[in-house]
Structure formats: structure tokens, C-alpha cells
Amino acid sequence: MDMATQTINKDAISNLSFVLNKPGDVTFEERPKPTIADPNDVLVAVNYTGICGSDVHYWVHGAIGHFVVKDPMVLGHESAGTVVEVGPAVKSLKPGDRVALEPGYPCRRCSFCRAGKYNLCPDMVFAATPPYHGTLTGLWAAPADFCYKLPDNVSLQEGALVEPLAVAVHIVKQARVQPGQSVVVMGAGPVGLLCAAVAKAYGATKIVSVDIVQSKLDFARDFCSTHTYASQRVSPEDNAKAIKELAELPGGADVVIDASGAEPSIQTSIHVVRMGGTYVQGGMGKSDITFPIMAMCLKEVTARGSFRYGAGDYELAVELIRSGRVDVKRLITGTVSFKQAEEAFQKVKSGEAIKILIAGPNEKV
Numbered sequence: 001m002d003m004a005t006q007t008i009n010k011d012a013i014s015n016l017s018f019v020l021n022k023p024g025d026v027t028f029e030e031r032p033k034p035t036i037a038d039p040n041d042v043l044v045a046v047n048y049t050g051i052c053g054s055d056v057h058y059w060v061h062g063a064i065g066h067f068v069v070k071d072p073m074v075l076g077h078e079s080a081g082t083v084v085e086v087g088p089a090v091k092s093l094k095p096g097d098r099v100a101l102e103p104g105y106p107c108r109r110c111s112f113c114r115a116g117k118y119n120l121c122p123d124m125v126f127a128a129t130p131p132y133h134g135t136l137t138g139l140w141a142a143p144a145d146f147c148y149k150l151p152d153n154v155s156l157q158e159g160a161l162v163e164p165l166a167v168a169v170h171i172v173k174q175a176r177v178q179p180g181q182s183v184v185v186m187g188a189g190p191v192g193l194l195c196a197a198v199a200k201a202y203g204a205t206k207i208v209s210v211d212i213v214q215s216k217l218d219f220a221r222d223f224c225s226t227h228t229y230a231s232q233r234v235s236p237e238d239n240a241k242a243i244k245e246l247a248e249l250p251g252g253a254d255v256v257i258d259a260s261g262a263e264p265s266i267q268t269s270i271h272v273v274r275m276g277g278t279y280v281q282g283g284m285g286k287s288d289i290t291f292p293i294m295a296m297c298l299k300e301v302t303a304r305g306s307f308r309y310g311a312g313d314y315e316l317a318v319e320l321i322r323s324g325r326v327d328v329k330r331l332i333t334g335t336v337s338f339k340q341a342e343e344a345f346q347k348v349k350s351g352e353a354i355k356i357l358i359a360g361p362n363e364k365v
């Protein structure tokens with residue numbers, strides 16, 4: 001039974017947390033319970049958390065780029081939970097409400113925040129990005145306006161998928177996808193699959209998923225893509241030529257999204273996009289790569305980056321789930337108990353699962 005259907009006694013809630021001490025070394029720790037520090041904050045009992053590639057990366061390597069885990073850090077940032085307490089200024093939520101948690105809190109004062117691009121805030125406090133703790137814990141304190149009430153027909157499990165869906169929403173917004181356009185998505189992991197689904201919701205009529213793993217492409221075809229292509233060990237130009245032939249896009253695709261972070265896939269992207277088309281980098285792989293800059297110049301490609309999510313992205317992600325336009329349930333391979341968190345990380349690392357959810361420490365599976 002979801003906790004939402006029970007009366008929640010905050011004092012009875014465990015704050016057991018899944019802590020990364022150093023690469024490969026994780027422990028369960030009963031940590032001090034957070035409290036409401038600001039009148040606009042709420043306290044949420046975490047019900048479900050998905051595992052992101054970045055969590056696995058920290059677990060294996062202890063760092064992503066310049067973010068280095070120096071002190072023990074609680075992992076996880078893709079969560080949904082149930083409100084147990086609200087601060088005196090909170091009007092939008094009440095105890096018992098089920099919410100998707102947006103896990104990054106900007107300063108609200110810098111020029112980026114004031115321009116509505118709060119994902120670029122240099123003082124962002126983002127869950128499970130060192131030095132900040134994540135949401136694989138019992139209780140989470142957050143500003144109420146970063147907690148999104150789930151509609152009645154959206155489960156808490158689906159709520160945990162709002163985060164990666166918001167990443168995809170932001171990428172597709174950056175790509176300015178229009179009805180009737182063709183979109184090639186490089187990578188058919190959770191982010192690539194969700195980009196394909198959001199592009200479809202935006203009206204794209206030809207959606208090509210590209211990956212190196214056939215089973216992922218089979219899933220993508222069944223999920224929403226109109227075409228799939230298994231990338232070959234040939235030059236990026238030859239892979240691009242084959243994609244264009246397969247999808248009957250002789251001039252190239254209107255939009256190409258990289259959701260793999262892989263160098264060959266990024267190179268192929270520039271060769272597969274049409275003259276004057278748009279390319280968006282969503283994948284995060286190597287910091288520096290060889291990039292076909294001349295092709296980009298000659299084609300007048302519009303290239304954009306995409307980082308996390310900003311104004312309106314979470315709301316749209318929730319709405320895409322509520323309206324049935326993106327069926328995130330299909331991405332959930334399974335749910336494990338909190339104590340099985342490390343096994344779940346292992347399964348994601350080995351590629352056995354698309355999305356595994358870890359139940360909160362107070363949740364029965």
C-alpha cells in the first residue's frame with residue numbers, strides 16, 4: 001500500500017539513507033531527519049526513486065567532470081513522495097499530497113534565475129551532485145514550488161519518472177520540434193526513449209532511434225519510434241548515409257538529438273542533420289571530442305546544448321503522463337526494496353534494466 005493512503009506520522013518515519021562513501025563503497029545509514037528550515041518548505045516522505053546514469057557513474061568512478069565525491073554523499077535524484085508536513089507559508093500543498101520532486105534548487109536571484117533560466121544558476125544546489133546529498137533517503141525537505149502534485153491517475157512510481165521525462169522535455173524544447181518534422185535520436189536509453197516520445201507528442205512524424213544495442217532498438221520501435229538503426233562500425237558519414245536511406249530522408253533530418261554522449265554518435269548527428277537543421281546535445285560523455293565543425297558550418301546547423309530542466313518543464317512532464325501521451329510505466333523494469341539498492345545499481349550498470357525503482361525505506365514492496 002502506498003504511504004499516501006495511510007496517515008503518516010513523521011516521527012515514525014525512518015530516515016535510512018543510501019550513502020556513497022567512495023567509489024564502489026556504499027552503506028545504509030540512519031541519518032538525522034531534515035526539518036522545515038524555511039516557511040515555504042515542505043517535508044516529503046520519499047516513496048520511489050529511479051536510478052540515473054549519473055548515480056551509477058558516481059558509484060563507479062566517484063566523480064563526473066569537476067564534480068568529485070570528496071565526502072560521503074547520499075545518492076539519488078529521481079524521486080516521488082508524499083507530503084508529511086508543510087511550512088506556515090505553504091498554500092499549494094497539504095500533508096498526504098503525492099508529489100514529484102524537482103531535485104535542484106537555484107538561488108532565485110542571479111541573472112539566469114531572473115531570466116527564467118534557473119537551470120543555469122551557478123549556485124544551484126542539486127541532489128546527489130557533490131557536495132549535496134540526494135533523495136535515496138526517508139525524508140526530504142524541499143521548497144513547495146519544486147514539488148509537483150501528481151494528478152489522481154498518475155502513480156507514485158510514474159512520479160519518479162517525471163525527472164528523466166523533464167530532461168527529455170527540455171531537450172525537445174531546445175530542439176524547437178515542430179509538427180510534421182523528422183527527428184533522429186541517437187541513443188535509446190531512458191533519456192533517448194523519452195526524447196523520442198516527447199518529440200512524437202510535439203508532432204514529429206518520423207522518429208528514428210539509433211543505438212548500438214539491438215534489444216534497445218526493439219524496445220524503441222515498440223515504444224514510439226517509426227524507424228530504428230543499429231549503428232555500425234563504419235565512418236560517421238557512412239552511418240549517416242545509411243540512416244538517411246533507411247528513413248527516406250535524402251536531405252537529412254530536421255532535428256537530431258544526441259542522447260548517448262558517444263563521440264561517434266555525435267559525429268554521425270552532424271552528418272545526418274539536414275542543411276539548416278537543428279542539433280541538440282543532451283548526452284554527457286567525454287568532455288572533449290573530435291567534432292565535424294566544417295560540416296556544421298557549411299550546413300548552417302543550429303547547435304544547442306541542453307542541461308537538466310527549467311521553467312515549465314516539470315509541469316509539462318507531469319501533463320504528458322497524465323494525458324497518456326507518454327507512457328512512462330513501460331520504462332519501469334521493476335521495483336526493489338530499499339535494502340536492495342546496491343543490487344539495483346548493479347542491474348542498471350550491466351544494462352539489464354531500463355529503469356529500476358528503489359522503494360523508499362518506509363515503503364513496502
Ligand SMILES: NC(=O)c1ccc[n+]([C@@H]2O[C@H](COP(=O)([O-])OP(=O)(O)OC[C@H]3O[C@@H](n4cnc5c(N)ncnc54)[C@H](O)[C@@H]3O)[C@@H](O)[C@H]2O)c1
Pocket residue numbers: 052053054167186187188189190191192210211212213216231259260261262263264265281282283284285306307308309
Ligand atoms: N543534459 C542533461 O541534463 C542530462 C540529464 C540526464 C542524463 N543526461 C545524459 O544523457 C545521456 C543518456 O542518458 P541515459 O540515462 O539514457 O543513458 P544510457 O547510458 O542508458 O543511454 C545511452 C545509450 O546510448 C547508446 N550508445 C552508446 N554508444 C552509441 C553510439 N555510438 N551510437 C548510438 N548509441 C550509442 C547506449 O547503448 C545506450 O543505450 C547520458 O550521457 C547522460 O549522462 C544528460
Ligand SMILES: OC[C@H](O)C(O)[C@@H](O)CO
Pocket residue numbers: 052054064126128129163164167308
Ligand atoms: O537529470 C539530471 C542529471 O542527471 C544531472 O544533471 C547529472 O547528470 C549531473 O548532476
